Each structure stands twice: as C-alpha cells, then as structure tokens.
Amino acid sequence: xxxxxxxxxxxxxxxxxxxxxxxxxxxxxxxxxxxxxxxxxxxxxxxxxxxxxxxxxxxxxxxxxxxxxxxxxxxxxxxxxxxxxxxxxxxxxxxxxxxxxxxxxxxxxxxxxxxxxxxxxxxxxxxxxxxxxxxxxxxxxxxxxxxxxxxxxxxxxxxxxxxxxxxxxxxxxxxxxxxxxxxxxxxxxxxxxxxxxxxxxxxxxxxxxxxxxxxxxxxxxxxxxxxxxxxxxxxxxxxxxxxxxxxxxxxxxxxxxxxxxx
Numbered sequence: 001x002x003x004x005x006x007x008x009x010x011x012x013x014x015x016x017x018x019x020x021x022x023x024x025x026x027x028x029x030x031x032x033x034x035x036x037x038x039x040x041x042x043x044x045x046x047x048x049x050x051x052x053x054x055x056x057x058x059x060x061x062x063x064x065x066x067x068x069x070x071x072x073x074x075x076x077x078x079x080x081x082x083x084x085x086x087x088x089x090x091x092x093x094x095x096x097x098x099x100x101x102x103x104x105x106x107x108x109x110x111x112x113x114x115x116x117x118x119x120x121x122x123x124x125x126x127x128x129x130x131x132x133x134x135x136x137x138x139x140x141x142x143x144x145x146x147x148x149x150x151x152x153x154x155x156x157x158x159x160x161x162x163x164x165x166x167x168x169x170x171x172x173x174x175x176x177x178x179x180x181x182x183x184x185x186x187x188x189x190x191x192x193x194x195x196x197x198x199x200x201x202x203x204x205x206x207x208x209x210x211x212x213x214x215x216x217x218x219x220x221x222x223x224x225x226x227x228x229x230x231x232x233x234x235x236x237x238x239x240x241x242x243x244x245x246x247x248x249x250x251x252x253x254x255x256x257x258x259x260x261x262x
Contacts, residue, residue, distance in 0.1 A: 071213025084221035095217035098164040101210035136167040143249035232256030
C-alpha cells in the first residue's frame, strides 16, 4: 500500500481518476505545482514527483494546470505515448472543460480575443515583444445568485458559476478572457478584484482561485477509443458551491460529496 501523500489541501494520496498501461490522470489539488519551476523556488512538492512515488514508475507530463487551478491532469507512462498526446494537444484534438465562479451575472458568450504571451517574473523568457496569438473561449452560465452583501459599490453582489470551454491553450487564457469580460474569477490574485476575493475568503473560507478543470475528452492515443475523464470539484471550491445551493447545477460527474480534493 502506498504511503499517504501530503498535498496542499490535506494529507492524502493524489486521487487517480483514470489509469491503464499507457496513461494516468489525477485530480490535482489547488496549490500543487505540476513540476519544479523558478516561479516558486521554495516549493518542494510537485505533481510529477508525488505521482511517480505513489505509483512507483516514471510519469511524463503532457499538459499543465496553473498552480492554483485544480482538476484533471493527464500524464503518459512512456515517452512514445507522451509524444502522441503532445501531438493531439498541438492539433487541437483534446476538448477541455472548466468551471469557474465569477463576479457578476455572465451571459452565454463566445470570446475571440487574442492574447499576448505574458512572461513570468522569474521563469519565462521576455514576452513583451511577442505577437498576439489567437484565443477563443466559450462561456455558459450554470447558476447565478445575488447576495444581500455590499461587497463593492452596490448594495447587493451578484455571482455566476460558469462552464468554460477553451478552444485554444494560451497562458492564463480563461482567467484573462474573464477579466476582459469584466467578470473576473473569484480568488484570482492576478486578474481578479481583491474586494471580492477577500469577501469569499472571509464569508466562505474560499481562499483559492475558484477555477477547476472538470473534464478532458480525447481519443485514446493507443486504442483510438473515445476517452472522457471527469474530475469532481471538491475542497473549498466544492464547499462554496454547496453553500450557494449550486450542487445540482453541475453535471453529475463534476459533483463531489466528500470535498476531498480542492
């Protein structure tokens, strides 16, 4: 039996969502880096390392999630499978689904708004001279509420739970598109609004980015069969969804009754 893995939202093993002889997918907790990065030099725990130790074999990352984003994270178990998956990602053959909690009442909208690559302060090469890259995301509200709280300049405050479907994979794409729409994600320290972030941390204990990768759809790189991997939303995000009465607004595979993973 594997020893428990200490993850940022609790002391437990990483939750494995799918595994066969070529692939393994986990439900990454918020606050866990995928791999070592100069952005967080003090971090000593990474999804690659924890999963390798948990299953006892090398894993190959094929995509990434931001450190504060939770949800489906897929790895290959050999270099050839990793190459095939990377090609599928580059060719846009992987369908990605996310859920975010945002400020305001967001209406259904398809965003086609190009983004310039943004350099990290410590890690990435300079991005200021990079050209704009096409970026498309579809947003569909799942639930909305108006709270009798004067969080900002209005006597009440409105929020939406949103299904996000990025067609491209630019850095921070969902977060930046929602900022562009003036519906920033709650808990986003970079693109959000601090007064709403602080309110959710104080009122709901939701002191993280409320964005989760809930589903990947792709063709299995070896068998060719359709593969759908779902990640339930747990932890403080799941608890907040419950408190707002939105659990049944989520598709059933994205609900979580234990909130074990944030």
